[in-house]
Amino acid sequence: MTDVLSAAGAVELAVLERSGMIESRHLGVAVVVGPDAASLRELGDVDALIYPRSTLKPVQAITALRLGADLDGEELVLATASHAGTAEHVAVVRRILDRAGLDESALQCPADWPSDRAARTAATAPHPLSMNCSGKHAAFLLACVRNDWPTDSYLELEHPLQQAILASVQEFTGHPVEHSGVDGCGAPVHAVTVRGLATAISRVTGPTDDPDASRLAAAIREHPWAIDGPGRANTVTIEKLGLIAKLGAEGVMVMGAADGTAVALKTLDGSLRAATTVALQLLVEAGAVDADAAAEVIAVTSERVLGGARPVGELRAVV
Structure with a gap:
């Protein structure tokens, strides 16, 4: 099996500086690919295996569309979202x-609290609908209903839905899947290389003959609030820059431009703190994003380094 990501395969991606001294360093791997999926920049061992976590939700959503899930607009974006539970x-x-003729009892994602602060305050208990993957699970169920497949076993790897998703992951990444696990929401998660992940996102966000990929990309750009939440990093990035941005647990991030330039990265320690900053800087250097516009997004999405309630440093990419 292809080697998994190790400390030896990681490089420094970002640092946090406080009062003129570097306090923390984020190590990881990253790759930028062009519209033809050719590598433009590689940092670290980009052919090591990682779990892509939620960054491959676009491929899962496209598979649901191919299987007849009648989704469009905000509903389609929720199928690929890690939403805030508003x-x-x-x-x-x-x-x-409702379109599938089911209620929330059919969802097999775990109950969770909303991540949106106001929604969490208003909630009385954790609920599967509030779990950030509930839109993906609802789309899975709709695809099953449209194909007369069982809905009680839709998360099993042997289920026809999951086998179709597995085939799509191999199609979009361009590599066979060597290992599969269980994601936080209970669905199968397939290990991919960082290079393969960037290739997949390029094929979703760039020029394509795939009508379902085009529909998904257009819906995300039209309804960015739905993929994450108002004021949150992915939503702000999409709103301000027209990129498609998708985070994943354990420090995984992907971004793709309309021309097909895409970046994928994974931080070694699993932190997402520097992910947006690093991904945007790499796209700026690739010429896919305006530097000033990216700086504005970084300024409102990056963690502030404060001392006594005033700025005393910064989190910055070192790629």
């Missing part, structure tokens, strides 16, 4: 379930 997010998930 009332608006939950309402869209309910619409998808």
Whole structure:
């Protein structure tokens, strides 16, 4: 099997500086690919295996469309979202379930609290609808209903839905899947290389003959609030820069431009703190994003380094 990411395969991607001294360093791997999936920049061992976590939700959503899930607009974005659990997010998930003729009891994602602060305060208990993957699960169920497949076993790797997703992952990354595990939401997660992940995102966000990929990319750009949440990093990046941005647990991030230039990265320690900053800097250096516009997004999405409530440093990419 291909080697998994190790400390030896990682390089420094970002540092946090406080009062003129570097306090923390984020190590990881990153790759930038062009519209033809050719590598433009490689940092670290980009052919090591990682779990892509939620960054491969776009491929899962495209598979649901191919299988007849009748989704469009906000509903399609929720199928690929790691949403904040706001009332608006939950309402869209309910619409998808209603179309499938199911209710929330069919969801097999775990109960969770909303990550949106106001929604969490208003919640009385954790709930599967509030779990950030509930839109993906609702889309899975709709695809099963449209194909007369069982809905009680939709998360099993041998289920026809999951076998179709496995085939799509191999198609979009360009590599066979050597290992599969279980994601935080309970669905199968397939190990891929960082290079393969960037290739997949380029094929989703750039020029393509795949009508379902085009529909998904257009929906995300039209409804960026749905993929994450108002004021949150992925949503702000999409709104301000027109990129498609998708985070994944354990420090994975992907971004793709309309011309097909894409970046994928994974931090060794699993932290997402520097992920948006590093990904945007790499796209700036690749000529896919305006430097000033990217700096504005970094300024509002990056963690502030404060001392006594005033700025005393910064988190910055060193790529």
